[in-house]
Every structure is written in C-alpha cells, then in structure tokens.
Amino acid sequence: MATALPLAPMSASGRPSRPSRPTPAPPAPPAPERHDIFRTLVESISDYAIFLLDTDGTITSWNRGAQRIKGYEASEIIGSHFSRFYPEDAIARGWPQKELELARRHGRIEDQGWRVRKDGTRFWANVVITALHDEAGEVIGFAKITRDNTELMQDAAKLRESDETFRLLVLNVKDYAIFMLDPHGRVVSWNAGAAQIKGYRSSEIVGRHFSVFYPPEDVAAGKPERLIQQAREHGSVEDEGWRVRKDGSLFWANVTLTAIYDEHRQLRGFAKVTRDMSERKRLEEVEASARRMKEFLATLAHELRNPLAPIYSATSIMERAPEDVSLVRANLGIVARQLRHLTRLVDDLLDVGRIAAGKLELRRSVLSIREVIAAAIEGSMPALEARAQRLDTQLDNVDFHVFGDLTRLAQVLQNLLINASKFSPEGTTITLRCQLSGRIGQISIADQGCGIAPESLSDVFNLFVQGAQPGQASTGGLGIGLSLCRSIIELHEGSITAASQGIGRGSTFSVRLPIVTDLRASTPPLLASSREGLNLLIVDDNRDAADSMGLLLQMAGHAVKVAYDGVTALRSVEDFTPDVALIDLAMPDMDGFELVRELRDYAHLHHTRFYALTGFGEPGIKEETARAGFDGHIVKPVDIDALAEILRPVRHQASP
Template sequence: MDPTELGADVQFRTLIEGVKDYAIFMLDTEGRVTTWNAGAQQINGYSAEEVIGTHFSRFYPPEALARNWPAVELAEARRQGRFEDDGWRVRKDGTRFWANVIITAIRDARGELRGFSKITRDLTERKRQEESLRQSEERFRMLVEGVKDYAIFMLDPEGRVTTWNAGAQQIKGYSAEEVIGTHFSRFYPPEALARNWPETVLASARRHGRFEDEGWRVRKDGSKFWASVVVTAIRGSDGELRGFSKITRDLTERKRLEQIESNARQMEEFVAMLAHELRNPLASISNATAALRPEGEVSPEVAWAAGVMERQVGQLVRLVDDLLDVSRITRGKIALECMRVDLADIVTRAVEASRAWIDAREQVLEVRLPAEPIFVEGDLARLTQVVTNLLHNAAKFTPLRGSIWLTLEADGARATLRVRDNGVGISPTLLPQVFDLFTQGDRSLDRAEGGLGIGLTIVRRLIELHGGTARAHSDGPGRGSEFIVELPRPAHPVAPPTRRAPAERPVDRLCVLVVDDNEDSAESMAMLLRRLGHEAHAAFDGASAIEMATRLRPDLVLLDIGMPGMTGHEVARALRSTPGLTETSLFAMTGYGQESDRRLTQEAGFDEHLVKPVSVEVLKRHVADIAARARARGAKEV
C-alpha cells in the first residue's frame, strides 16, 4: 500500500476512534457488531467486549423489534447503499434516547457487500427543544465515507487537506485528486482571505478544541454557497496535535429564505413608514380643504376647486390605505372581526363612500337590493371596503356619463353581489390575471388612471378570507366588465336587528387641544374645529401639550404619536396621571394605522385611534359622542 494512503488511513481511524459525540461502528453482512468506538460506548453504555459479535438489534426498543425494523434498515441500506432514520434506541441500562442513525453499505471493488458502517448520535435534547434541534442539526452531524449531505475531511496541522469524502466532492465540486495536499483556504472568498480568516479558524480550534462558523465559501466553479462549518482539533494520546477534522454543510437555501423573509419584513416596515409620512401632509391638506369648504352662495369656480381638492385627497388616501392593506394581506396579517352583517347595509355604506367619485364622472349608478335583509358572517369594515373597491374600479374604467349596475341577490346557501359597467372591458389575455397583484390594463395616454393594480387583489384576498369567491367576466375590450362576489350564508336565518332612528343631538361647544409636531397639521385641524364651532388650541411638542392640558382642562386631546423628544405614548401616560384630566377624552391622531400601532395606543391609555387624515364626518361623530357623555355626567350631578 502506498505510504501516503496508509498515513491517511491511520489519520481517518484516529478521527473515528477519537470522536465521542457519535457512535461509529461496523456491522458484518448479518448485522453483528465488528468494531466499536469511544462514542458508541458513551452513547449506548456498552464496552467493546460486551457488544462486539452481538446483533445490533439489541439497541432497539420492543416496538421496533416487533415490526422487524433492524432488518428493514439493513435491507434498505443494502438496496439503496444508504439508509437514514430518526427514532428511539435503548441503552445498556434500559433508558431510551432519540437517535439519528445513518447506515451505509460497504462494498469491495467487485461490488460485493462486505458489511455496513453505522453512525449514531444522541439527539434526545434536540427532541425536547425543537428550536435548538434546528440549530444543532445544522452544526452537529458527523458523516463519514459514503455520506453525501456533509463535506467531512481531515486537515494536517498546517491546514492542508489529507482526506476527502463524497459529500465534500458534491458540495465543493472538487475530486479527491484535485484537492488532497492543497491548503483549505482555497474554499474561502477573497474578502475572507484578506482578513486571514482561515488562519483565525485553525488558531481558534487549536486553542479551544473546536471552532464553529457560518459564512460564504467558494466552489470549484467559482459560485458561492452559505456554509455551516465545525472544525475540531484532533490530538493523540500524548496531547500532540495530529490535525483537524472539518465538517461543512451547505445552508444556501436557508440563507436565501432568511433573506427573503428579511426583505419582506423591511418592505412592510418601509410601506408603514411611507404611509405615515404621506398621511401627515394629507392630513394638513384635508383639514385645510374642509376648513375652506364654501358656505352659502359662492362662485362655480370656488365650488369646483373645493370639490377637486376633496376628491383628490380622497384618492391619495385610498392609495395609501391600499398599499398598507395589500402588504398586510400578502403577509397574512389581516385579522377579521366577524359578526352577523346585512349585505344591503354594506352596499349602502359603499355607495355613499363612492358617490362623489361616480358623480364627478357624471355616471349613472343603478342599485338593486332585495326586499329582505341578506345576512352573512363577516367583517363590516372589510366587506364595505370590498364593495367600495369594486365600485371605484367600475367608475375608473367607465367613461364619462357611463353606467354602472350593482345587484345583490341570494339563494339558500350563498349571497351574490354583481358590479357591472359599460366601460372599457377586459381583454381575454388579461382576464385570468385581473385579480393578481399589480396587474394593470391598458396604460395608454387615454387610460392614465390605471392606478397601482392592487384594489382587485385586496377584493379577492378579503373575500377568500370570508370563505367566498371573486371572479370577473368581460366579453372583451369596449364591451364592459362584470365582477361577481359570492359569500356563504349562515345555516340558520337571523332576525334583523331592531333599529332606532338616531336622535338629533345639539352641537355642544367643546375645548379641544390638538398636539402635533407638524405645525401645518396641528393648525389646520385646530382651524377646522373652530369652523365647527369649538374652542381649539394647538401645541407642537409633548412638554407644551402637558402644560396646556393642565391649564385648559380640555374635553378632548387629539394627540400625534410620532413626535420627537417626548412621544405621543409618553404624553398620553403623563396626561392620564394628571389630576383634573380624568374625564378628558384622549384620541391618537396618527399616520400609523397597523394593528400593532392600535394595540400600543390602547395600552398607553388612549380612548380612540384615528388614522390621518381624519374626515370631517368622523370628527363630527366623535365630538358629538363626547358632548353627549358630558351632558349625561352633568345630568347625574344635578
């Protein structure tokens, strides 16, 4: 035998015999133990004298023996060349441990079976702790000749490769002839070599006994892969360093998935921040527009300009909301608040929300509702959003003075909503993708209102969350479109709720403090409140807000969250602990509108969470509620 091969063989045996984390031993063709290493004695509890010559089935629990599992394992290894299994095994003292087992068929040059190699590792602790299982599985599994999932090889004390297994060739691309005798630094990228990382790895393993690392490595073809690496110092009985064992696993796919998840998380955070930054100027414009809304007789030009501003601000708000919604929906972050709702009521709400947009195009909307209520289990706000999006889509792709038809009907099991128009229609090629994210139709100059292509995606995702379906139909370009939404109905009919006509309530003059570091936003909201007949003051930072609230004792504080120095949450907690302000209503008025933001404002002591820009109707409703509660308290005191 060549002396080089003999030396490599001795080194390899030294590696096997010195490993204590793995039981590595040989079986003959019948499954009797023929070799036994220190790791086998430590894991299984038997000495070599006790176990050599006995059948390896002694390590299996009764239920595995009852199904003849040891024989199955050998048969599979004999047929396929390799068998891997996780399962319970039994130690000498009768205790059980969870083992990862790899059995490899050993054949001579003629292909004749000479026996089996068996590698066992105790993974009991991993079984108990699944999270540490994943991390440990990535770092600790020793593979020897015939195992292809790991690169396992030996280095001499200087870092030159002395052995090379099939897994090393598969992962790194080099054959044994190409790599043995060369320095292992050839597997590292230039940036790692520039900082002498291979030398650092060996020095740390030499000093501490082992070294673990994750990082980029280079294959023979120059491509990079993300590797998990364990380097262990191998010493003889005299303590002299004989070399190193090096185990490498390709974790590129995991790294790729982690990067995708990180990118998605960053994008969600970016969209949320973008929405916040857009909502601040939108709030100022919306407030100023509402404050300048013409009263009485004005020129047609002024009325037209005010209408344009209101409609365009509304359109911008819709775009911002759609961006946030599609981000949350695609990541599964939408939580429905389901209750029994009347679809006719939802249609009425959606029509009211869309009326200004449709009227501006002088379009005719015909709504057909059944005489009886149609109840479904659903989220009132989200279903209203669905119908509004469909009406908005119909209006956008229908020409001036065109027609839109909305029909609601039901049978015993399902409710069906149809929105039809006589607009531009949908081409046969686009129709199958019309609900896909960012899908657009014709973007020619005469269709400049293409939007972002996310409104219909939101429709389909929300309807699917409700257990329903959404589909589209069109006979082609220029022949209009129809969108059909179907929702399941409850198994048992529900009596319609008793409705009381809202009582007319007088408008009380309230004292309101508006707090926002964006001065335009604060001043425009204060101006709007004064136009509505209330006393309004503006503060631009947390300290001023606390001082003014203590002095003014307002009925309502509209408080921004994202302020420098002292955040809105900190101001809210301070106000809640200030004597004399226990009856003050505290509303968050912010550009942050995700569920996590709402939870934080609730925990800080806010009564309501309003997302900028706040509409005049919403503001009037909340102010009226506060005034009504104040009157009720006054009546009790009298």
C-alpha cells in the first residue's frame, strides 16, 4: 500500500515554498551506566562500611562509611587483607578466614563482635558477609557490610546488667517466695525463697499448676482459679490462708497475686509473692488465748469442782453406811467415774503445758493408718454405746502409712469421736471416712449434731474455746481438747480443719497427714552439686526456651552458655569446651544439621556429646540426626527427668 506524503506548503505565487530548516536540538548527554549509579550510591553512604573483597579476602573497594567507621583512607587500605580489622585473638584462632568459608558455603554469614580501627581503638560491629557469584555460579568475591553498634551494645549491656541484677536479687531472696505464673496458672519461675518456704526444687515445680500449694478443700472450692480471676479483673489481689508444702505440712501464708501485662495490654502471666506468716499467726492465737485466760480459770474451777463434789458426797455416804454393800458399791462406781473424768482433765492440762514448753515427746514409727483408727475406736466405743450411737467406718480399702506416735494420733481421733458423740443426739450415726489424695492421707469424722456457726469455725481450735452454743446446756470440758488435737497433728506436720453447714446441721472434722513414701528414693540426678556440674551449650533461636532451660540447668549446678544462632555457637566454643551441646534443628541461616557438622571439625570438642532438639520424634528424623553426627535425639518439650538421665552418665565420665 502506498503511503501518502505530506504536501509542501505553497507560496503566494503558487510555487511551492522552501521549507524552513529546523533548529537542531542540543545533543543529549549520554545515559549513565547502571553500575555507576550504584557505585555512587554505595560510596556516598556514611552510616555503613560497605566494601568488596576478592576470593582471598583482599579489599578491592572502600566507601565513605568505611573510611568514617574504620579510619582508613581508600589509598591506605585497598589491597590489604580484611583481617586487619580483627583483634589479635580472633586472628590467632583463624576467625576471619572461617567467616569467608561459612559465607562461601552458606551464601552469607552474619556476625557481631569487636573490630579494630586504624588508631587501635575497638568498636562493636555488626557484620554481614555475602558471597558474590558469576553467571556460572562460581564465587568471585565477597560483599562486606559493617555497622558500628558500640552504643547499642553498651546500652544492651547496661540493660542486661540491670536485668541480671534484678534477676539475682529475686532469685536469692529467701524470706519471700517470689515466682511467676503463666496466664493459665502454671509455675514458670522459682526463687530461693520459694524453695525454702514451699520445699520444692525448681525442677520439681516449674510447669505445674499453682493449685498444688492449696489444701484440698480450697482446691475443691475453686479458690486458686477465683484468685486468678480477681487478679485479672482488679490488677492484683491479696489473700491469707493455709498453704501446703511439698511434704504435706501446712503454713499460714500472706499472698499477693499481680497480673502482668505487656505494652499491648496482653496478659503475660502473674507475679506471686508469698510470705510464711505462721509465726505471726501463732502469736495472734496466743494473744487471743491470753484474752480468754480469765474465762478459762473460772471454767477450770467449775470443772474441777464438778467431779470433786460427787466424790466428796459418795465418800461421805460410804463412811456413814460402810455395812451397806450395795450402797458402797454404787458410790464406788460414782467415785471411779468421776476420778476418770478428773484424770482426763488433768492429763489434758499437762499435755497443753508440755506443748507450750516444747517438751511433748513423740515416739515415732511407721504406722498403718488402720492401726491408728482401730486404737481410737476402741477407746471411744464406751462413749458411743452409752448414747446408743452407731459408728459407720468407710475406709474404701485404703491403708496408707504415716510416720508418727501411735498413742498421740489415736488420742486425737478418739477425742474427735468422743466430741462427735457428745454434741450429737442419742441414736444418731457418726461417720469415719478414710481417703488418700496424692501424698496426703485424710481421716474425716462427721456427725449429725448441733453444728457450728460459720463465724465460729475459725475459733474452735483455739485454746479454752468451748463448743456449746448459746442457749445450749454445757457439755463440760475445759475447751482445750481441740486445741490439743491441732497441736499434736501439727507436730506430725499435718493439719486439722472443721466444717459445718451451720447450727443444727452437724459438723465434720478432717485430719490430714503426710504419708510415708519410698525412703529409698534418691535425689533426682539432675540436681548434682556444683562440683559435679557439666559444661553445657544450648543453641536455640527461641530465646525464651533457651534462657529458661539455661537458668534451670544453672540452678542445678551446671555451667551453661546459651547461643541463639549457629555463628554465635561457633564463636562461643573458642573459649568454652562443652561436655554436652543441646542444639535446635530448625534455626535460620545455619540449621542444627549444619552446625553440628561445623562443631565436629573442632579438635577440642572430640569428647563433647551432641543432642538434637526438635518437635519431631519420628524414626526417620532420628535416623537423619544420627547420620548428621548427633549422639542423641530429644523431642520438645524437654522432659527434665529424661534430660537428667541423659546427663547422668556424662557427668560420671566428666567427674575426676
């Protein structure tokens, strides 16, 4: 197809006019090459030292940031080896060349550490070395980017020092139990005070729910969960009450529970501070007892005169009619009964005095609880039979053992059975139930009697308090029986409590005692003394997991180094020879498989045992870790007892 051409313009005469010559445009400057733009960009950067190395580590370029940070002019440093920037100790152990090898093998390496300026001063550097490849994939050199992080490092060091000081302060406080709970109430930290007050080692309690510290009746009533909810709603909550030690003994605790939130107001957990206030509680009770002393003295006079009056009358009758055998026999019976009552009052008074003076001796032995119950029933049956009452024993095939004094423990249960009989109508049933809950044995005695007012439940075990309700005839006694029972049970490291639905609805008294466990059981092997401790290396990019495991192992007496990546792990073994290295498999840049191969190249680590940490436990993964050079395979979450078994033979080998 022909293309139409534009017509030439016509002049006034009809002739085509001569076209005017256009003014030529000035020539455009040549477009800059792309690499020149990047070169200009790199050379103008002053916050980072950016330069190139050849395959041997010789410097081939130098930017403004390198001059500012390191102090060399380009003419002074190009052609020199980059190891000039490293301290002598790093050069001596071949670290600069090791960095190039790792960058060549993995494509890049990130490191941080001390570097040296031209004037000899040091700065803390963050370094990234990246391997450069040609089109054929061959390494042709390296790009090196360095940033001066000295100020950041110093700030971080100050923060770590502050955190470490605070951590050591908390860990070493012994008068208070200070520990953290996660949002669900599980223990995540443990200090020396917690170990001293509650009796648990860190390895025994971390990960368990804090309700283990509460008596069974508080757990059944949901008190631990209620306190957590109150702390969540109000920020903190304070409470006082009985708490349970590891050995089953109880102590009176003052507790503050505080909710901990992060900067986004997300709940991180709870801080729990507990103080053993048992001594204060005892002093308060002694003061309350002293206030009742006048009342007691009046009661004592009354109770002693009660048996003396019939004894005096009976003996007077026998003196006047000694020849009347039936009359003498009847009055002798009166004297015998009143003397038994008087003897019991005096014995109780003497026991209270011995306990107050700390002179009540216990003849302890390992006892079957059925043996204790049988002795108590034998002593209390006359009182029950006299009131036509029935005893229903519910032992549920339970026969645990306790370490205690048979006479004193039987005395406590007998006292509780006689009290149940005394405060219950004739012909009613008294129930004795025996149960086992973990390492605590419980014996409960329930009656269908007059009950206890709610406001009086906390006082019934106080000295000289009597159980008669207003308007009710006195049943006799000095008000020391239940106080004596509590003192005896506490000497056995147990507890005794009273419960009632109210006046006229019966009462239940419960005795809890720690049971005898296997006395041959040894201390868990993880908690070796410091002289038996191992050098342990933990490598895990999950900082919380690494730090918490490291702290736990330190508290067990081991020397621990923690690294959060492979490069830091390689640096750490230059001056630290671990007996055991625990290595996470799934880490960025250098995973656990690559790291263990690198560590196996260090001659001084030939005795080190390497264990893989992973969330997978399939046989295929275990075979792969074995091929990679691991001595064992540990599945997350790490079971501390299993870890102890792993460390035990290593510790024996490491011991001199």
